[in-house]
Amino acid sequence: MLSVANVTMRFGTPADGVTAVDDVSFDIRPGEFVSIIGPSGCGKSTLFNIVAGLQPATSGQVSVEGAAVRGPHPAVGTVFQEESCFPWRSVIDNVAFPLELAGMPRGERHDQARHFIELVGLRGFERRLPSELSGGMRQRVCIARTLAAKPRLLLMDEPFAALDEQTRLLLGDKVLQIQQTLRQTTLLITHSITEAVQLSDRVLVMTYRPGRLKRFVTIDLPRPRTAEVVTSPEFGAAVASLWADLREEASRGMAEAGG
């Protein structure tokens, strides 16, 4: 489905530059939910931009369904970290945006948009403007908008980063439900261990600068999962194991930032 092969990204001149992503390779199988987790500054978002086709890598190759990624790929849908609803469009017109770009007639695209609005639990809010919704609801609008384009690979870059803890958990639950309904192949970038464990089949741990892959962890929690999964002992064990890995990287990051 997605194949990332020896991707490296350097910024600045060869003599005096920063290697943000260093020789990263991994694959994602159809239907799989994979998270990439790492401390701030590990190059997660750079990797995300490369996979999304928004930024070319210095070297290495990304391919989706066997085709090399050179610019945004039609099979890939992207949800950004920042607030990204169009503030002048109602919920339904935000969600229908990709369909509108494709030239779909208004009635048809609204019908399809309604389906995805319902999927993210925003039924009844179709005519509202983003400014009338909470942050969590706005992020759900963005997720619905990306899903409306029917991507075969969904990319999410810390979509819950700007939200409070309760909203994050509930939204995570929503994403689980959506994942289970659509069997959506997903790559999630996050810095939250619980989020990664709760949602993923596999978790990739990245190192702090240069961003390399440190470990691939398979999460063996049964599906379907709900928000309650966070209370199970297996969940605790997986989180502890990931935290051990991540603590090392995060403290290296802090030491470097402090010194």
Add this chain to the structure above:
Amino acid sequence: MAAILLLGGWQAMALSGLLFRDVVPPLGALAAGLWNVIADPTFWANALITGGELLAAVLIGGMLGVATGLALGASHVLSAAFERWFTWLGPTPKIILFPVLILFCGVGPASKVAMGAVSCFFPLVLSTAAAVRGVDPVLLRVARSFRARPWQTVLKVYLPATVAPLLNGVRLGFGVALIGVLLAETKLSNQGVGFAVMQAYARFDMPRMYGLLIVVVGFAAAVNVALGHAARRAVGATSKKET
């Protein structure tokens, strides 16, 4: 309050006899002059001509200005290469171009339209370029990730995201276009409101001249208020968070 003071001061000045009586006519004569203007069909014929010239000027200059501003705002290369020229040329008085425009467009309405369009063009280029740079970059990344074509990005992201500053730009552009058109009419013309003002002045018909000026000022103020209103409403509709 300010209006009462202004009118009172004017009337006092008119009655004091300190100034030439015809230069500052009393309010009664002024009102009669205004009425004569409004009741005069030739005024409306002139107003129609000037209005048409103004509309064409704002449409032509405005569209070219917005298009140029979009290009400058969206492209670092173009902006680095050309924007300073617009910044430098922007404040120069465009009336110095009038002889050239007459050569190109003749002495008829076309040269007035050109004059207004040139005036309106520059402020719109600069305000559009600034507005485009203010567009939230994540919205452009969204459009890119959905593989929007360049024209779709312009129509569905840049324009709606910049309506409010654009309307303010149009307001500025409208003001200078009006100046351009009227100035051109006063210089060389045989029709239009600017010509009518000069005619009244030449005949020393001060009440009529003031009447014409009042109508022009009132019209400009009304358009300004309407555009300002529209811009404020657009800000409400496009702002991200509830206030």
